[in-house]
Amino acid sequence: MTSDDEVAGAVRYLFELGMLKRAKRTGWWIAGVKDSETIAEHSFRTAILGSMLAAMEGVDAARTGLLCLYHDTQETRIGDIPRIGRRYLTAADNESVTADQVVAAPAAVSQMIMSVVAEYERGESPEAIVARDADKLECLIQAVEYRHQGCADVQRWIDSSRASLTTASAKRIADTVETVGILDWLR
Template identity: 35%
Template sequence: MILMIEKILLAQTLKRLPRMGWLISGIPNPESVADHSFGVAFISLLLLNKIKEEGVKIDENRVLKMAIIHDIGEALITDIPLRAQKYLDKDAAEDKAVKEIFPEFYELYREYQEGKSLEAQLVKFADKIDMVLQAWQYELSGNKNLEDFWRALEELEKLEIARYFKELLEEVRRLKGDI
């Protein structure tokens, strides 16, 4: 059994772990996985407020917990970039890591991975919005060739929850046009 202090220290490795997709794309000093997780949690909070204004019933507690732990497995397996994932079974490795080290979060993690619940879709939406807006900020700083990251917008439109955030998606697309 892993002690709580060990779990805390392991999770804190996310503060030092750079997001590899940015690093491979030539971004100097990219955000950490923990930076990204904070962004996802904050965006999820904003999206929750918006969707509740629409009268949608959603479990806020599950959303925020999911947002915080959605990348917790990377504390063990690291952030495997998209181009490497086609050669590895990242999902199986991350699944195993979460199940072994953080079993108390496993069901919530699986729910996020499967993306079937409204809560999981909201966090997936927040995850991609955070990434796309980070790409925009990197591009504003003069970094180029980040088109792969912008393709996430196409994935977002496929999510059932996207119907509540059409205006946000339009705003994000406009940002891309302004660069």
């Protein structure tokens, strides 16, 4: 039986995750993007991409989407540290942050979330490999959208995201992103 305190712990975690709807991704500021996407917006499309890539790669789409949903939840506590900032800062590992975030939630909830984050962080399962590609591919797609909006200094994000892709499906999508207009879906 779950105690009232554990349910309250889960609710506190849900309120904490609400921060991701307000917290902007900071790396885009370097590129001159004035109103960047939020961490929650990034995570949403990453989860969609992850499930699509998983289907293309023949791995568990639901598990991959779940890994994508939780991949940046720690940023409520440590923020979205741009790559250049990581040279100068040492942050707690994501598994430790997650353990602190869910310590008061029901044991089954805590264990599930910590398991998902640990799998993503290890990056060894086929689903975690696809989820990591989804994260990078979402960044690439967002950069193309920002370039379309007039932000010219995003090519480095496109190039570095493309270079980090490992699955054939993610590479095919990345290649196609450059050939399809961002409003072609209207046709």
